[in-house]
Amino acid sequence: MEKKYETAIGLEIHVELSTKTKIFCSCPASFGEEPNTNICPVCTGMPGTLPVLNKKAVEYAIAVGLGTGCSITQYSKFDRKNYFYPDNPQNYQITQLYMPICTKGTLEIETKGGVKHISIREIHLEEDAGKLFHDQETHSSFVDYNRSGIPLIEIVTEPQMENGEEVIAFIKKLKFIIQYLGASDCKLQEGSMRVDVNLSVREAGIKELGVRTEMKNLNSFKAIERAIEGERERQQKILSQGGRIIQETRRWDDEKGLSFAMRGKEDAKDYRYFPDPDLAPLLISNEWIEEMKERQPEFRTEKIARYKREYSIPDYDIEWLTENKYLADFFEKTAELCRNPKKAANWIMVETMHLLKEKEMEPKELKYSPENLAKLIGMVDKKVINGDKAKEVFAHMFEQNTDPEKYVEENGLKAVRDERILQEAVEEVIAGNPKSVEDFIRGKEKVLGFFVGQTMKVLKGRGDPERITQLLKERLKEGL
Ligand code: ADP
Ligand code: MG
């Protein structure tokens, strides 16, 4: 009989913190700059320099710890992890091995199989390394130290996940918590969130976990899912043939759909860790922790639950709007002001999103205010302007936060509501298109659309299409 196997997966997730400066020096921590422009003697490991801890990095670590149910270590330390590599100019990385800043957290994930709790073993603070570029053509390598010294937190889970779906659910949950805190943008593609997957397979029913391998730096959800499936199959095949798994680091090649051995797994003893003598212990007071607790936002899960209670909008809209805290807050303000949550949701999900994409902007770069969007929605609701004109006003508002009421007034965009003028326009169109009127009378209903369009034209686009349709229908019954 064929044997059954079980999989255990634990994650190590590095997240770059959104501080303005690096963790131990005052160089800017910005992304995408010219190589080696954000560097100084400290982050290039010059002898005789001393690190100074960035308070904001500590605050972000505490915030993420609190957001994931961790205990905050009130007395923690930094350690040196020693290794030589050209992207690491000090020949050691400052990290936390013995006393991580946060321990013992948990996140609740939802999957098809139901709700599951995943334990977080620890979160520690450390510094990032530089970046190497290998030029295949000239057979040379380049190093950029801009990333050297960017603050990182590393989140380590217990090996409690069993498949790709659970892993993705965990990462998404974590990502939203960190993004809601503003602690990082968590972009897998750009490397501000980097996921290492540890995976082992064992015979079903056996308690002790199998030997694991580690796959590093998977940079999309798809790659993570495929890597997990590929590695699970590889290990299971070896075990079912009576083979042994070697503990090692493997590189997942997403294009080939295969993983390759990179190096044997190092142990802590290989790095000769010792406490960093240049940094004092990190003391975190009760008051500081309390203050940080007060500053925790309403997270996405709670927001979703509240939206379901407070707004009668579809679940799809709720999921969409809460994916980005900035847009969610924007929506809430707009909905409150215009008292029309569905319209507020639509303007954000459709028109706003369309222009954001077109102009390659992030939501937080939006220029217009919820007040002005609410005014615009109010004007459409009260039929002061029609839908087409509203879009025109919106495009202007998007660029310059224009007051829509003023703009409509100044540009004469108000819908024509004077019945006499509307009827005159209808008459003019009917008189000018006798053939189409005959078509309509002979049952060609489609021409109604043509008449509405023509009437709108006469009114310079300022009619109310519904009212015009009504008037036209009534008028056409009478024939020419
Ligand atoms: P190390 O310190 O040697 O890297 P850890 O025990 O700290 O090893 O674990 C690192 C990561 O590997 C954690 O996410 C943990 O959950 C995961 N892990 C540990 N053992 C296993 C195993 N047998 N199978 C799957 N994952 C594991
Ligand atoms: Mg490890």
Ligand code: ZN
């Ligand atoms: Zn520096």
